[in-house]
């Protein structure tokens with residue numbers, strides 16, 4: 001394992017142990033539930049949106065280290081973004097982990113790069129993308145539960 005891989009692993013373990021923005025936002029229409037039945041990950045994502053800008057992002061739930069760390073890193077990345085930019089981030093993150101294309105990666109996505117290694121473990125990709133699918137639904141005020149087994153993950 002090289003130093004960079006070790007650093008990324010440490011970041012994932014840290015965000016799993018002390019997830020950032022792990023709380024409920026009560027008075028918002030922008031929330032959604034997501035499940036990844038393959039692993040048992042269950043998340044609820046909350047967003048505070050005014051004038052198309054995400055002022056606050058949070059999540060609750062339970063799941064494996066990858067799903068919790070990904071949700072934690074995602075909330076940090078989403079706060080301050082416009083809804084359009086957040087959708088672009090979602091697409092970029094999703095493509096980086098699901099497309100068989102070396103140019104699609106997380107290297108220019110700040111701390112999210114810590115999850116780049118997940119691509120090598122196809123069974124864990126849905127753990128990493130669950131929070132993003134859930135926030136995608138939350139942004140559309142879609143109250144229906146998203147699942148990684150129905151959506152095109």
Ligand code: ZN
Nearest residue numbers: 039041064127
């Ligand atoms: Zn998982």
